[in-house]
Amino acid sequence: xxxxxxxxxxxxxxxxxxxxxLFLHREEVDFLEIVADHYFDPVPEKQRELELLADHFPLIPxxxxxxxxxxxxxxxxxxxQLVSLIHRLKPPWWSEHLAFTRAGGVEIxxxxxxxxxxxxxxxxxxxxxxxxxxxxxxxxxxxxxxTFRLPGAEMTESQFLSEILEHTDCGLLLDVTNLYINSxxxxxxxxxxxxxxxxxxxxxxxxxxxxWEQGQLIDTHSQPTPDAVWEVMRDVLRRAPVKxxxxxxxxNLPPFPDILAELTRARQxxxxxxx
Amino acid sequence: xxxxxxxxxxxxxxxxxxxxxxxxxxxLAVAARYGVDAKxxxxxxxxxxxxxxxxxxxxxxxxxxxxxxxxxxxxxxxxNCFDDLFRLYAxxxxxxxxxxxxQDAVQxxxxxxxxxxxxxxxxxWIAELARYEASWLExxxxxxxxxxxxxxxxxxxxxxxxxxxxxPALRPRRTLALWLRLPGKERIYHTYLTLF
Numbered sequence: 001x002x003x004x005x006x007x008x009x010x011x012x013x014x015x016x017x018x019x020x021x022l023f024l025h026r027e028e029v030d031f032l033e034i035v036a037d038h039y040f041d042p043v044p045e046k047q048r049e050l051e052l053l054a055d056h057f058p059l060i061p062x063x064x065x066x067x068x069x070x071x072x073x074x075x076x077x078x079x080x081q082l083v084s085l086i087h088r089l090k091p092p093w094w095s096e097h098l099a100f101t102r103a104g105g106v107e108i109x110x111x112x113x114x115x116x117x118x119x120x121x122x123x124x125x126x127x128x129x130x131x132x133x134x135x136x137x138x139x140x141x142x143x144x145x146x147t148f149r150l151p152g153a154e155m156t157e158s159q160f161l162s163e164i165l166e167h168t169d170c171g172l173l174l175d176v177t178n179l180y181i182n183s184x185x186x187x188x189x190x191x192x193x194x195x196x197x198x199x200x201x202x203x204x205x206x207x208x209x210x211x212w213e214q215g216q217l218i219d220t221h222s223q224p225t226p227d228a229v230w231e232v233m234r235d236v237l238r239r240a241p242v243k244x245x246x247x248x249x250x251x252n253l254p255p256f257p258d259i260l261a262e263l264t265r266a267r268q269x270x271x272x273x274x275x
Numbered sequence: 276x277x278x279x280x281x282x283x284x285x286x287x288x289x290x291x292x293x294x295x296x297x298x299x300x301x302x303l304a305v306a307a308r309y310g311v312d313a314k315x316x317x318x319x320x321x322x323x324x325x326x327x328x329x330x331x332x333x334x335x336x337x338x339x340x341x342x343x344x345x346x347x348x349x350x351x352x353x354x355n356c357f358d359d360l361f362r363l364y365a366x367x368x369x370x371x372x373x374x375x376x377x378q379d380a381v382q383x384x385x386x387x388x389x390x391x392x393x394x395x396x397x398x399x400w401i402a403e404l405a406r407y408e409a410s411w412l413e414x415x416x417x418x419x420x421x422x423x424x425x426x427x428x429x430x431x432x433x434x435x436x437x438x439x440x441x442x443p444a445l446r447p448r449r450t451l452a453l454w455l456r457l458p459g460k461e462r463i464y465h466t467y468l469t470l471f
Contacts, residue, residue: 040373044461071279104283107371110334119278148326151318
């Protein structure tokens with residue numbers, strides 16, 4: 001993992017309704033993360049939007065459907081479009097989820113957990129090798145939330161993640177909300193997880209708030225960040241060489257000042273632990 | 276059981292409600308049908324069937340949220356019925372590709388029109404409003420000339436957002452609508468002609 005990645009600061013996952021507000025508050029957002037899939041084969045207005053954003057902000061492409069965990073390999077068409085976008089933007093890094101979204105000709109449309117097995121480790125590493133042979137920019141892997149764990153596990157989630165990071169020399173996009181949600185739903189300690197993963201590989205963080213639904217905490221990206229997640233973030237910022245922090249709000253979009261308030265809080269938190 | 280077989284079965288379970296039901300009632304039949312060992316099928320049924328059901332529901336919820344954003348007028352006129360009708364539709368379709376949400380919205384509008392309105396489960400003007408909204412999405416995605424006929428679309432329906440108090444069902448009209456978008460251009464030319 002390249003230790004000389006630039007520090008990008010604090011930003012948010014770009015969503016089109018915020019376009020005009022974003023430019024009114026240009027100085028309060030350090031960088032943006034864009035959903036890569038939204039700019040594949042873009043219509044002219046999306047192309048123009050991408051160019052506008054790229055002219056004013058560092059952009060980090062974030063993939064949703066590369067399906068790095070698919071045993072059947074990568075989808076060539078999706079990979080080609082993703083690689084083309086990354087080549088166009090020349091970002092300092094890009095990111096994808098540690099999950100599968102496609103199998104047996106079925107596109108699930110959702111990040112689906114992998115079994116924590118050596119066979120899955122090998123499948124992910126093979127797919128990562130393939131995509132990295134086409135892209136120079138460093139790849140960050142993101143931890144997902146999961147409502148179920150597949151039977152037959154040969155290791156814990158933290159071991160699974162660590163094995164893949166070490167074998168592929170990838171960075172980690174640690175979603176502190178996902179980590180917190182999994183710890184609540186599956187009954188483990190956040191601290192144990194953090195102690196078991198290579199924190200020196202953490203490059204970027206995601207944070208947002210979820211919702212309770214039928215006794216489970218769900219990663220809906222629809223609420224302000226809860227205090228418990230801020231606490232996890234504080235701990236990670238203190239211990240890991242983080243280069244960028246992204247608020248990832250997708251649903252129930254609040255007025256832009258609420259987004260800015262969360263970015264300010266993240267910035268203050270970060271400054272507080274590094275002073 | 277290989278990783279590929281596990282993933283194929285999970286993908287099918289996540290997207291096929293009837294297979295989830297069958298897994299619960301007869302895991303051995305599912306095992307035989309998909310080349311899965313009996314123990315794995317029984318473990319899936321016993322330990323994580325409920326969680327996979329929850330996962331499948333959240334998948335449909337995610338699709339619904341995206342379609343709501345793409346068909347806001349349809350969502351507004353259907354109100355609380357939107358969710359139920361979308362669930363009904365989502366059982367039968369699974370969009371794919373990088374434009375899957377657009378595809379989902381267009382197919383949902385088509386479902387409202389060709390199935391639910393045809394069976395008189397919803398008023399025709401609501402289905403036509405959805406079809407009208409979806410037509411904009413189609414032209415935005417693929418430059419083309421699109422001409423559509425409507426039996427209950429009125430000026431009021433088309434501009435419902437600006438006139439929320441109007442009840443378009445009171446004044447059905449036969450209308451011809453036209454959209455034109457040239458390749459590489461952003462502008463969409465649109466007009467409609469109320470016939471009678």
